[in-house]
Amino acid sequence: METTARTSLGRRLDTRTARVCVVGQGYVGLSLAAAAAVEGFHVTGIDVDAERVAALAGGELVVPGVEEALFVQAAESGRLGFGSDYDPVATADVVVICVPTPVHEHRPDLSMVESAGRAVGERLRRGALVILESTTYPGTTEQVLRPLLERPRFRAGQQFWLAFSPERIDPGNVKYGLRTTPRVVGGIDEASTELAAAFYSTVVDDVNPVSGCRTAEMAKLLENTFRMVNIALVNELSALCAEQGIDTWEVIEAAATKPFGFMPFHPGPGVGGHCIPLDPTYLAWQSRRDTGRPFRLVELAQDINAEMPAYVARRIGDALGDRGVPLPRAEVMALGVTYKPDVGDLRESAAVKTLEMLAAKGARIRYHDPFVPRLQTDVLRLRRTPLTAANLEAADAVVVLTPHSQYDLDALTRRAGFVFDARNALRRRGDDRVVTL
Ligand SMILES: NC(=O)c1ccc[n+]([C@@H]2O[C@H](COP(=O)([O-])OP(=O)(O)OC[C@H]3O[C@@H](n4cnc5c(N)ncnc54)[C@H](O)[C@@H]3O)[C@@H](O)[C@H]2O)c1
CATH class of the missing domain: 3.40.50.720 (NAD(P)-binding Rossmann-like Domain)
Structure with a gap:
């Protein structure tokens, strides 16, 4: 299945016929969902916050910091929808998870990645690509998210693909936005990296594949730690x-x-x-x-x-x-x-x-x-x-x-x-x- 499915998803990405779900419609998720819709994909933004979903569906930009012109363009394209249930995941080719990863008492709280992962895992179809964008420690994609997506005879790298790509967006930065901020992408295997890179290449000018998820996860932490230490x-x-x-x-x-x-x-x-x-x-x-x-x-x-x-x-x-x-x-x-x-x-x-x-x-x-x-x-x-x-x-x-x-x-x-x-x-x-x- 692998090569045919890989080629087929690659083609759907090229022709913008792939269906995309973005889980978590905060600053990160909504920006990506809007950019992908403007680029030609049919996108569903999924969020557990029903009020937020209703407002966004009504054309109200309730998420501060998201570029208004992009949101309006996406809404007018008719290709961006919103919902609180995860059903659109069942027909999605690409699922990107952008939920919060807060820290409580010096410990990472991955509960939202876990609940999103569980909900995606119950519906994920063969041949889909899942990408985690939430900031987290190295190993999360493979050790925490992957088991929630897999089921018997439904394995990452075999029946679906899995990658991590950190969001680097800098709120308020007028020079570097989603398209102009280079991306790092690391998958659990070569095909996952390649497909995730192909997806991001549609919305970001410069995509940098790395050898695995943990490298991509660590790169994000290095960037922000470098800044904090200096x-x-x-x-x-x-x-x-x-x-x-x-x-x-x-x-x-x-x-x-x-x-x-x-x-x-x-x-x-x-x-x-x-x-x-x-x-x-x-x-x-x-x-x-x-x-x-x-x-x-x-x-x-x-x-x-x-x-x-x-x-x-x-x-x-x-x-x-x-x-x-x-x-x-x-x-x-x-x-x-x-x-x-x-x-x-x-x-x-x-x-x-x-x-x-x-x-x-x-x-x-x-x-x-x-x-x-x-x-x-x-x-x-x-x-x-x-x-x-x-x-x-x-x-x-x-x-x-x-x-x-x-x-x-x-x-x-x-x-x-x-x-x-x-x-x-x-x-x-x-x-x-x-x-x-
Ligand atoms: N905002 C930034 O500048 C920025 C930059 C880089 C990385 N990040 C990282 O990206 C991730 C998301 O950040 P954000 O600022 O967009 O968060 P946010 O708090 O603005 O929004 C997150 C959204 O996810 C929703 N959500 C929570 N659990 C969910 C679930 N199980 N299913 C569906 N939706 C769910 C929330 O209702 C909320 O609308 C975090 O890990 C953050 O650290 C953020």
Whole structure:
């Protein structure tokens, strides 16, 4: 069966007659489903969230961050449908699983991959290709997902194909989107890799096959761990520079003039979002589980980054103290609270943690963020403060935490008495009203 089925799926991919199911209609799954539909495939987006499915089916883009023009084009093509049940899997040629893989108490939670895998496995047909996109530790595709898909006389590599391809999308990045971000693809065997690569080649310009699923799974963790560790490095360096009276940002700029062997990373209140702080945990957890050893660099970097909100809050408190305003009497106005500029995502936001630390020390907090009308955490219950000159002037400290590109920071901070710039967004040197992290 193998060669004929392989050729036949290859042909259906080439001619866009293959039917595609994308399980999980979040940021990752919906972006892929829409792109595949625009490319000519008939796609069903499956999600357990019935409300989300109903809204998407009604043409309402309820998933933040997904490119609106792409969604509209896909909806207008008539080739993108949505549903809560898994029945379309029974007739699908390609099934891509994009469900969340959160971390709870330093342990990966694969329960959603497992329930999706079970539901797909009950319906999967002969000759289909299954791809996992959820971020996870090496071995998940083969050891966790594969057994859920197999049944007697229905084996991966024989009756169906199986691969892993990590999603690398960078929310808010206007330069690199789904099509222009290169893909890594690794299957359980050569045919799986080849077919998965053929599928992604329809929606992504540059597809890079690797020797297996575990390589692809590990590549994703390396990418995000590399980023997290380097951010920890500059965060620790910035504390040392501050004590030594050296401008960290100038140091980084200077180092970055070296055209090889150096890549600039920048300090800040910590790492946020649901990828960089969490993905390296998979590595740390797997190392302890399988070797009994800690993955030292990951754990150390996580500790350093986790200390940053307290460090930034302390620096703000010290700077206010130097100006004769004790933190418990200070009013702090924060600019930007999401985890990074130009996205509306508050998950793991280090800016929010910094504000919680300041509030815990008695400061009165106000904030503005174009994406966040209300900020509700265990500690903070705030409504957005309008960006009026009076509000900015009234603050004892204007704190730049997340410099969204729509902020005209020079204008906003012109009349502020004191500005703490946690991101070097103002690039202001020699202005004693401004302290930079
Ligand atoms: N968002 C990103 O920037 C990004 C980038 C790279 C990788 N990832 C990874 O991709 C995966 C998905 O992330 P996301 O941001 O799209 O998640 P998300 O939380 O935005 O959406 C996931 C969707 O899956 C649905 N779901 C949960 N269990 C399901 C099930 N059993 N069957 C069907 N649907 C189910 C949820 O209802 C939700 O709509 C995660 O592993 C994440 O780590 C995300």
